[in-house]
Amino acid sequence: MTEKFIQQQMYTRERGGIFHDTDGYDTIAISEGFDKAFVKKYLHPFCMYHAPKTLTERGEKDASRYPEAVTIFQPETGELVIGQSVFVPADFTGQRSTFFMHNYIIPENMKDDWIKHPEMIFQLNDFKTSYDVGSGKVLAERETVGHVGKDILLMKNDLLDVLGITEVNFKQLLFAVMSSIAGKKKVFISLDVPVEEYSKYALQLLELLYLYLPFAHRRKLGALTFSSEPAGKNYLHVMFYEPGTLNVADRSIEKQFIFDFAGGCRISGVEIDGQEHEYLDFALHHFSQSKRINGFLEFAEMALSGLSGEQKLELASYYQLTAIYITVTSGNLSIYQKNKIGFLHSLLKFSQAKIEAKPELVQLFLQLIAEEKLAADPGSALDYISAVIAINKSLRCDEALTFILETLEYYQHDQLFDKLWKAIEQDNLCHEALLMFIKEHPDYDFLLELYLDKRFKQLVRIEDILNELKIMLGSPYLLSIEKFRTTAIKKAISAISNEKKPFKAVLAVSDFKIEHQSAPFAEFKNKLLANVKMALLRSMRLRDISTQEILSFGTIFPKRLNVIDLKDAKAKSNFQVANVLYQLISSPSQADLINLRLLTVVEREQLRDVLLRILRNNPAPEQIPLLLIAFGSEYDGVDYQGLFEHLVRHSNEKTIPAFIRGNARLVESEPSYKRSLRKYLITHPKSIWKNRALRNELKEIKNYSLQKLLKEVEIETASPFVKFLKKNGLKLGLAIVILGGVGGGTWFGLDYFFGKDKPAPKTIETATDNMKPSVDDRKEDLPISLAGFNQAVVGVDGKSFDIAIEGSQVKKIYGQVQPNGEQSLFLIDSTDHSWPMDLGSYFNPSPFDQNGMLIEGFSFSSAEYDLTGDEIPEVVIAASNGTSETYVWVYSVDTGGPKQEPAILKPIYTVKGQRDVKLNDKKLILPMDDQDIVYEFSSESKTFVELVEQKNN
Helix, strand or coil: CCCCCEEEEEEEEEECCCCCCCEEEEEEEEECCCCHHHHHHHHHHHCCCCCCHHHHCCCCCCHHHCCCEEEEECCCCCCEEEEEEEEECCCCCCCCCEEEEEEEEECHHHHHHHHCCCHHHHCECCCCCCCCHHHCCEECCECCCCECCCCHHHHHHHHHHHHCCCHHHHHHHHHHHHHHHHCCCCEEEECCCCHHHHHHHHHHHHHHHHCCCCHHHHCCCCEEEEECCCCCCCCCCEEEECCCCCCCCCHHHHCCEEEEHHHCCEEECCCCCCCCCHHHHHHHHHHHCCCCCHHHHHHHHHHHCCCCHHHHHCHHHHHHHHHHHHHHHHCCCHHHHHCHHHHHHHHHHHHCCCHHHCHHHHHHHHHHHHHHCCCCCCCCHHHHHHHHHHHHHHHCCHHHHHHHHHHHHHCCCCCHHHHHHHHHHCCHHHHHHHHHHHHHCHHHHHHHHHHHHHHHHCCCCHHHHHHHHHHHCCCHHHHHCHHHHHHHHHHHHHHHHHCCCHHHHHHHHHCCCCCCCCHHHHHHHHHHHHHHHHHHHHHCCHHHCCHHHHHHHHHHCCCCCCHHHCCCHHHHHHHHHHHHHHHHHHCHHHHHHCCHHHCCHHHHHHHHHHHHHHCCCCCCHHHHHHHHHHCCCCCCCCCHHHHHHHHHHHCCCCHHHHHHHHCCCHHHHCHHHHHHHHHHHHHCCCCHHHCHHHHHHHHCCCCHHHHHHHHHHHHHCCCHHHHHHHHHCHHHHHHHHHHHHHCCHHHHHHHHHCCCCCCCCCCCCCHHHHCCCCHHHHHCCCCEEHHHCEECEECCCCCEEEEECCCCCEEEEEEEECCCCCEEEEEEECCCCEEEECCCCCCCCCCECCCCCECCCCEEEEEEECCCCCCCCEEEEEEECCCCCEEEEEEEECCCCCCCCHHHEEEEEEEEECCCCEEECCEEEEEECCEEEEEEEECCCCEEEECCCEECC
16 A cells, blocks of 8 residues: 555445455455555445434435445554445345445545644545446545535534534533543434434534544544444444434443433433533633634644653543643743642653653743742652652753752751652662762752761661662762762771671671672772771770681781881781781791780780680680790790699690690790699699599600609609608608507607698597597497597698598598688599588688688598488588587588589588587587587488487586
8 A cells, every 4th residue: 555645445236346256245446556455454344334224114215315424433554544435225236225435545644634634534525426337446546635624613603503512512522532532432422413414414513523632532533424323333432323223221332422412412421520621621612712722732742742642642631731731821820839749740741751852841840940949848849859850850951950959958957858868869860960960069068968977877887888888889970979988988987996896897898899890989999998997906906806806807907017107006006916916816836936026015915815815715725825925924924823724714624734745845944834833733623633544644745854843743742651751762661650550659750740730729538539430430330529530631832731531432621722812622522523612601600711711720620420321421520629619510422423413512410519529329419518419310301400418428
């Protein structure tokens, strides 16, 4: 099909046609080159004629009584089809009626001229009503088609009078036709006019409506000027039907727009009363004055360009355009003042596409924001700015940016400030344009500073700051703004200074990445990282630094800094100490190669404090070299005594032998080390010398000086008698044994030799007391008095004592004065397991001073004796001054139970007496003045009960 000419097609019942050789209905002639597929698909379904029922029922043969049926439709291919179908009383056989149809097909490129000149469509008078097939099947292509050209508005009033249509009805018709074109409902109209003139009046009414239809609707309108009854058909929106044929019972018809002017002006489906219809009112106003609205239609065409087909057909679009058009043409802003936000949204709708071709809209927008200067109404400011941002998305004008900034300044102290910025951030282009505008106009710098402060205000953790930066740097143009860079770095510095885990935070900065890497970002990150590193050095708390953080320090500072460049004294000092700590912790075996003299005295002290703390938790064998540094001092060398105490408290039994082995050389070279090691092995309650396996392990260390020391330790820790023999030789030992067998006088010499130079408390002995039972006798629960108790033996250092019981349950009781001056007491059971004892809290007053030391004049003694009758002897401990005060503790001991249970050693009774204690017949007897107070264990009450007093013998 050619697009330069108007095509023709003729259709009727004939002997053969274009598509069929047999008799019947067919296209009998078409223009040359016309697309036959188009004819079959689109034209044939519309080649029809439904004669009036009133005429066919009476068999009317007069063709002049039958109305023409004009069809107008526009398929999706874009053409405009205008056709006329007429009644023919007899076909080629002369025996039956038929119809003849003539169609003009206006190509799409010519259609707009027809649409903008409605008379060419509705006053076309060049239709044929018959055709001589003998003239051939080819019709001429036409450049023009004849039409009358009358001004329909001049006959408007007469026409409406004839049809019985009011201006209100016209408004309803216009609404219905526009709605039908935009939607799916059909418009069915009946006219109260002679049937033979039906199409004439229908065409005139259509033309009148067409004048007030927007161009977008004109390009879609389809109509049929006569049908014997209303029926829906594709591409047809308006159908004029024969009066009296409306089937009101048909629900599908009932849902359509009905204008039954011939049936008493019955109108249904149109409900516009009481509502504002700006465009309909505008059109009706001009219609009343018989004025065209071509200016508005052209304006609407311009404003709607670039929008979707749906938007071009929406009634709402024309309501909005009416307000804009009136404002533009009148210069009056009253409509805008009534609903500013709604007006701006209307402008926004039509500014979204091809804004460059809509200068009237651009000018109006600039006029409005110039008039307002800023969005001063707090109730609508956010919506107003959002609309300005959205409109400026297409315009990109500085006037809009100034308007936005002036509004921000107006609300800088209001909560709206944040909300306005959030609205700006929603549009990346506007956000970028605004920030670049501020960059070029320093007067607005303070707004950017306020904005950035608020963005970062609630963020205190570096993780949150980096997440915010990642979001913000989705707009990479921010990196070109110095204010952004400095604010972000300041916030990060502040966060590092307050982070609980600053090393982890700096590592997070080091790992910080964004989706789109760039040279500006790399430069920014390097500067950010350098600043947070300095912040770390300034705020580093060495007293709290952990081993992991020290190792992280090495990752953060892979290269040594030039400390001369560090101006901050605290940062410089922290770096020096942390750097040495990293070297020590990462390579402890190289500790002796590190020159600590590069640090100041204060820094070295800090270093030692850190090492002491981090080595407190069971130091690993490889960390042992660090202990010598940790316990070093400026003038007194290494505090070896403190070092051993540290190892006892904070390491396991394998660490101390490893330490001694690794530092065996120090026994000869460091006298203070030798003294401390000797003291630890001999006197410490937890000395590994007491463990046979560990003792043997020490003896296997191949170092002469150490082995010599260990021999001394072995002598000092031996029993008094063995110690005497080892010191004085075998002969002297034999002599003592012989002398000891002869008489008791020599034992005094031994006691004196062993350090027992303090005379024992005086006691009043009875005959029974002088009979001190043997160990075997005690096992049979023979009577025991205080004189028969095992006495405490003071150690060579004067700070420890033993009570050797050698019973079935308890081996001995051991006392030790601690470095803090307090005395600790332990019970050593038959399995060599030690249990701490607390004697001081049971009496008030007590035989102990505030440090747990026995008050001068008191002495300790102890015995095993079965007082409960369970054949398991209890431990009875006494502290006595030998004259007037004796304090007694009774402990139950069960070494057969699990060692972790404290119930193994349990105090079951405490009592205070005078000068003596007796254990006899499973009773505890305390001589008091001239009588004995007897206590017996009750199995029911699980404690001792006082029996009847007995007279002393």
